[in-house]
Amino acid sequence: VLSLICSTAIAFLLNRFFGFSAANIVMVYMLSVLMSAVFTSRQVWGIIASVMSILIFNFFFTEPYRTLQVNDPGYLITFCVMFITAVISSALTKKVKNYARQNAKKAYRTEILLETSRKLQDAGTLENIAKKTAEQLNMLLERNVYFYLGRPEKKNRPVVCKADETASDMLEDDELAVAQWTYQNNKHAGYSTQTLPGARCLCMAVRSADKVFAVVAIDMQLREIPAFEEGIMGAILNECAFALEKEELIIERKEADVKLQKEQLRANLLRSISHDLRTPLTSISGNAETLMGNDSELSRQQRNAIYKDIYDDSMWLVNLVENLLSVTRIENGSMELNIQGEILEDVITEALRHVNRRGREQVITVECDELLMARMDVKLMLQVIINLTDNAVKYTPPHSEIMIKARRHGDKAVVTVADNGPGIKEDEKDRLFQMFYTSSNTVSDGRRGMGLGLTLCQAVVGAHGSEIKVYDNVPHGAVFRFELEVEEVIL
Template sequence: MVTNQTDSGSLLERLSNTPAEKRRGRLKIFVGYAEGVGKTCAMLSAAHEEQRDGIDVVAGYIESHVRPETTALLEGLELLPPLELIHKGAIITEFDLDRAIHRTPDLILLDDLAHTNAAGGRHKKRYQDVEELLRAGIHVYTTINIQHIESLNDIIASIAGTSVQERIPDSVFESADQVELVDIEPDDLIDRLHKGKIYPEDQAQREHAHLYIKEKLIALREIALRYTADQLNRIAVKISKQEKNSEYYTKDHILVCLSSATSNKKVIRTAARMADAFHGGFTALFVETSETKELTQKSRTELQGNLRLAEQLGAQIATVYGEDIPGQIAEYAKTSRVSKIVLGRSRTNKKRWFAKTNFVDKLTASAPDIDIYIIPDNQPSFYKRFPQYSKPPQLSLADTTKTIGILVGCTLIGLWFHSLGFREANIITVYILGVLFNAMVTRGRLYSAATSVFSVLVFNYFFTEPYFSLQAYDSGYPVTFLVMLSASFITSTLTMRVKEQAQQSAQKAYRTEVLLETSRKLQQAKDTSAIINETAQQMVKLLDRTIIFYAVQQEILSEPLIFVKEESAVDPQAYTDEKERAVAEWVLKNNKRAGATTDTFSTANCLYHAVRAGDRVFAVAAIVMDNEEPLEVFEKSLMIAMLGECALALEKERLNEKQKEISMQVQQEQLRANLLRAISHDLRTPLTTISGNAGILIGNSKVLSEEQKKGLYTDIYDDSMWLINLVENLLSITRIDNGNINLNLQAELLEEVFAEALLHINRNSKEHRIKTVLDDELLMAKMDSQLIIQVLINLVDNAIKYTQYGSHITVSARRENHMVLVEVSDDGPGISEEAKTKLFDMFYTADNIRGDGRRGLGLGLSLCKSIVNALGGTIEVKDNVPRGTVFCFTLQAVEVNVHE
């Protein structure tokens, strides 16, 4: 298969069909100290052993180098067809990651872990392909030489005399589950070179002959043995941590200072090795100043490279903002409990040695309890007094007009002072004041410097003898001019510095305000969409770029939400096509950033970040980078912090939803338990009574008298009605809870509703005195009559059940404003205050000893409350004076039209 490197669409289409991660594979690295020690052969031999044990093995990409031993070991192994790319008219082959993932073997073999992929592939480096294979659950065997490990690059370059360009981060090597050192004696390796077993061609042997010197090979072998032993120790510590299930406490905390110097990479690697040796934390700190934005493009690129290197070596990136660089470093080190600071020192420059000495001395004085390690640099660092500007000063018509106007104004004031006989010192003060004012109202140092120079010249021209000439007769005038020029320069410089610091403080305050505002708004957001909306709006405000959010619903990306920055001229739809969405899908599946300014899908138009909490991805955020400058270090840190807060808010929302589901399940389980209790206990008594009485009637119908039969029939009828009422209450409760109840609201006479309800109450009502009281016989209310009748029946039956024989029960109604108040009162023993708070809860039953052995399910009053609330009324219970209980509820009153 031949693929053009510019045809990224087909690659992205294949990506969309990539299966999701199920389990993580294991990584085994075969390490050598030089080319030709036999890493590939050792890997292939191990693969054959795995294959004999029934493991599905595939050779993904093997560099045979036309060596007979390697070619022979490839026999019997399935070879994965390579991916062919067209580059400058030539066909080159690369490892086909998509084919490997779709093939899904148990084990895949990949040679040369540090290899750089050709343009057109998904990832820039092969170790990134390996990481994706591991996330897909595929085990990987791979090879590497020790000189390709990032932190060892400087040391090995000093031994070998050359530096390799293809390197891997230490974290990749340290993440290996197994490491096997492939060793051979240096003499045997040199002998293999001379016999043509490493480089068959004579020219290649001559080109690499300088590396195969015994002293160099011994040194490289020693480094490989030591580093491999360290890795084995790390693996043992990791296993020990997992078994003990405890955090690994580290006392040392290494801080490295980032700069834009090329040699800063050496400082970072040294700090990484120290952090690894001391088993300590590792932080890379960048101090952003006003001069950061004035760096050349080359310096910016170098700074981004150093930042990425620190990330690859496992550093936690931190950014602070301020002009006092040593003070900022010391303050951060104290706050973060740093134990060791590693920074680079440029070669001594006689013109700047005082400033450099001050930098180190001030840092030492500010952090006396912290060890400071100075790594010699061969090039000047970023922290220099006068940086090279990225572009020459820009002239502005407005600023030029302001400068000329200020000079003219100062000259006119000076001429006025001169006519009044003021001394020259007063006129000089006017020009110095003009320089100060010019620095405040113009941008850039060019106009301040120009104003300082022209102020001296204009003063000389108009106010020194001979007048209207640039000559000066007085011998003291040159000193005056020099003092005036110096004062003007100092004044303008201090004013510009104060102005820049004010701008920096305002920018820092604005960014901090945005971050705090984000935290406040996320706390107030009510649901997932609100959280995403607030986060996106804050990101637009912070970065001034168009933001696109893909929410994750059931492990699938939803439709993109586009948040366009103000006055944006770009079409945001161009950044949500299938190619861009495929990158977002990859970020979701792999929980990694990708897109523009990264090594994965670097041709994309957006930078994609996963909004994640742990291993769970809640959304994918895309920052439009097309035709935009890369994110600044400080902006990037704030953006990551903002996305972290968004992930926490989404996680909290997910937990709240889960808590609601659990609460609902608990309620359902409680309802189920109560129903089972009712069926197993409360319903058993009436059912047993019915079946027992029926059995007596069937078996002894001739023996029983008519009076006895009538008594049995009555008991059967009472128990059946009790069951019918119970079932009706259950059905009504179910309909109301499910929202299936249909309200038939009409104006009804309370007198008719009361009469109908009293016809269906408990037969034991004859043993109580029940009466109705209506202030107005034509009193009407808006209601569903069938439901209100059920409410009255439940309330009256409740009064009959819980009062003594012969009690007085009153059903009354009266109008209060626009509502009708209905009351059911009794003169029974009353209800305790504790019971009043629970009466309307479902399945609550008050303590009551009943003669028939039955007790209710506690549904009647709960049903009454649900019905009354559905009709727009309220229900409550209170004490009756002097004794007893009153249940009262309200209904909407209806006016009676007497003319009808």
């Protein structure tokens, strides 16, 4: 109506003040019909606008004026051509609008598909893949979507994206049965299918060639899915299946890597045990056999030497077993810390009582701040100090100096174990704390270690919120340093 009124007003201006002919006035009404077609939603309004524009043109601009009669028969042809032209123009305008609308919908749905592919690539976990897929299907279809990873069960809560906030978070029993049938038979079922068509939901399997990864149930709300949207939905499910398959392969590969690492660890452990236990056990059994067979023939001094050798070998075995047990607890994640405040000087003194007896050949000194308390698991920290000191004893020649210090630095207690031995090569420092790695330096007693001590030390110190660092002790030697949290002393 507004278009016709404006066209009539313009036609009067052109006719009265500019002397435009009737043929030119017709074009103004043609413009009115096109405007009506553009701004209305149905073609019938274009036809009505065509008829009304002819009647108004006849009423105001053909003789006799202000009547619907025509004196000149030629105007009848004009009216027919005007009507046909207006209808065709209106139809073409509507068709162009429909094409534009369809293209916009296609672009929107294509964008959803591309966005789905991008989101699934970045999802990272099976749960995130399920969530992103449900969100994209909900955005596409504007219906409630239930996504079951694995077999649909009551105890297996689905990922839900709702178009209706009043919808349930779980499928009803009969709808859940349809989803279970879909999972078992690897086929779509439910609404709009040949299988269980009485269901409210359409259940679709997210699958590869021979495996079902998940089931998607869509609350159809008694409405069919348009063909184009159905195609996009299928593409989204294919993208989801590919992402789930890829993620499962990654998980399986990680599990295989973990199993391989455990097998390798077990093989290395057995190999190290078989090699390193043989020497002290052979020594203990040989010395024991000597004592049993020749006890009366040996002097007291010879017997004491054999006793000391047996003691050293047995203590080495005790420390080895302690390290093995601790490493096993760390690997299993079963190591529990009993953290409490302890005086560092007392802990270090106790640790030195358990150091290899050969340590008496070195000069071991201790320097600690008075009443310096730190928070620690005493049993584990004793192992750390014993292992660090034993290493210093093992890799330094007799009469070397070993210095153990504990100093307060702010809210931290800094513990260092330094020696003036041959030191550690630069290329070995990064590998010292690897399991089963042993230094290439010559060991003073000729006995090769299993390479567990420093690994255990780093794990224990790491559990205390710190790490062991290795430095060169100028002019020669090595320094092992770590920190503990200070426990304030209340006097």
